[in-house]
Amino acid sequence: MSERDNETWIEDLNTPGPKQEAALADLHITLLKVLPRALTRWLSPDDPALEMLVEDTAQDTLLQVLDKLDTFESRSQFTTWVYKIAVRIALTELRRKRWKDVSLDEITETSGQDTAPVFLSNREHDPESKTEQNETILHLKAIMMEELTDKQRQAMNAIVVQGMPLEEVARLMGSNRNALYKLMHDSRLRLKRRLEMEDLSIEEILEIFNR
Amino acid sequence: MKNFFKLFKHRKQTVQGPEQASMQMLLRSVAMTDEQELSCDEVYALVDQFAEMVKRGEDGSGLMPMVQKHLNMCPDCREEYEALLKMMEDSTE
Numbered sequence: 001m002s003e004r005d006n007e008t009w010i011e012d013l014n015t016p017g018p019k020q021e022a023a024l025a026d027l028h029i030t031l032l033k034v035l036p037r038a039l040t041r042w043l044s045p046d047d048p049a050l051e052m053l054v055e056d057t058a059q060d061t062l063l064q065v066l067d068k069l070d071t072f073e074s075r076s077q078f079t080t081w082v083y084k085i086a087v088r089i090a091l092t093e094l095r096r097k098r099w100k101d102v103s104l105d106e107i108t109e110t111s112g113q114d115t116a117p118v119f120l121s122n123r124e125h126d127p128e129s130k131t132e133q134n135e136t137i138l139h140l141k142a143i144m145m146e147e148l149t150d151k152q153r154q155a156m157n158a159i160v161v162q163g164m165p166l167e168e169v170a171r172l173m174g175s176n177r178n179a180l181y182k183l184m185h186d187s188r189l190r191l192k193r194r195l196e197m198e199d200l201s202i203e204e205i206l207e208i209f210n211r
Numbered sequence: 212m213k214n215f216f217k218l219f220k221h222r223k224q225t226v227q228g229p230e231q232a233s234m235q236m237l238l239r240s241v242a243m244t245d246e247q248e249l250s251c252d253e254v255y256a257l258v259d260q261f262a263e264m265v266k267r268g269e270d271g272s273g274l275m276p277m278v279q280k281h282l283n284m285c286p287d288c289r290e291e292y293e294a295l296l297k298m299m300e301d302s303t304e
Contacts, residue, residue: 030302038297076259083298084259087291095287137230140238159286160240161233166251166287178252181285188244195241202242209231 009078013069024062030079031058031086038087042094053090061086092167099168107158107169129211136208147194152187155180243284247277254281254288262295 004012004023012023035054036045043050064085072081144153155173158164170180195202249257261278265271272279282289 034298034301037301038294041294075257076263079302080259080263080295080299083295083302084255084262084291087294087298088255091287091291091294133231137234140234156237157233160236163286165290166285177287178250181251185244185248188241189246191237191241192244202238206235206238209235 004078006072006074006078010069010072013066024066027062027065027079027082028058031061031082034083035086035090039090039094042091042098053093057086057090057093060089064089095165095168096171099164102164102168102172104154104172107154107162107164107172129208132208133211136205140205143191143194143198147190148187152183152190155183156187159184240284243280245280248284249277249281251281251285251288254278254285258288258292258295262292262299266296266299 004026009023012019014020032054035057036050039050039053043053061082065082068085072078144156148156151173155169158169158172159166166177166180166184170177173180175183195205257275257278261271261275264274282292
């Protein structure tokens with residue numbers, strides 16, 4: 001593959017004909033080389049789905065690169081910018097497949113807000129600590145009910161507690177990842193300000209749970 | 212997937228105490244919250260530049276602290292950043 005600087009990449013890709021074809025072919029080869037190992041955290045090298053995902057991702061990446069070419073600002077190497085696009089495409093697809101059977105109902109908090117929590121695993125805890133922990137949790141839940149909307153609590157439960165990707169929670173909620181991050185940020189800020197207003201230290205609350 | 216969730220919930224219910232574990236996770240994320248944070252789109256625009264700085268051995272978190280902060284807070288962006296680093300490593304081999 002020929003070495004190109006950023007300017008040459010842009011020029012070649014902007015020149016329909018052999019130059020553009022050669023540049024696209026070189027990018028395609030590079031993506032097929034570097035994508036598999038980057039995705040082994042999600043798919044085994046022996047998994048036939050990996051080869052298909054890599055090829056599909058490479059094709060979609062080339063289309064997006066051509067489409068977004070005028071937004072490239074040369075703040076990084078051109079290939080790094082291309083990899084960034086490829087990673088977003090591949091991981092979006094992987095997340096969608098992994099979470100496709102989960103519905104909005106399943107990410108809705110189901111535990112009762114007024115039910116006292118039970119610590120079955122902490123039998124060695126003295127009753128006083130347990131009571132303090134239960135009361136703390138009930139108070140925190142009350143704060144969440146007062147400070148957060150249903151949507152904010154739903155998102156927080158899905159992302160923080162159930163470990164769902166923002167991308168997928170956003171899709172289920174009919175939103176997008178950027179807006180969902182802002183929603184989460186607003187939720188965290190509200191809770192932080194409320195705890196500060198009540199003069200409650202997060203470190204001290206965590207300490208209560210560790211007793 | 213539905214069965215997986217039931218198993219997961221059951222395991223947490225009987226072994227870890229779900230309320231406590233959930234609240235701890237939530238509180239840690241609240242503790243790390245700043246008034247101003249970059250959004251996913253803002254980080255996406257900068258992450259290739261950030262990754263190259265880190266790859267060159269520069270102090271990414273010192274030079275672009277808000278990008279680092281977002282990567283610490285956002286699991287989706289962090290996953291993508293880590294995969295990007297991996298691709299950059301492989302492309303230089």
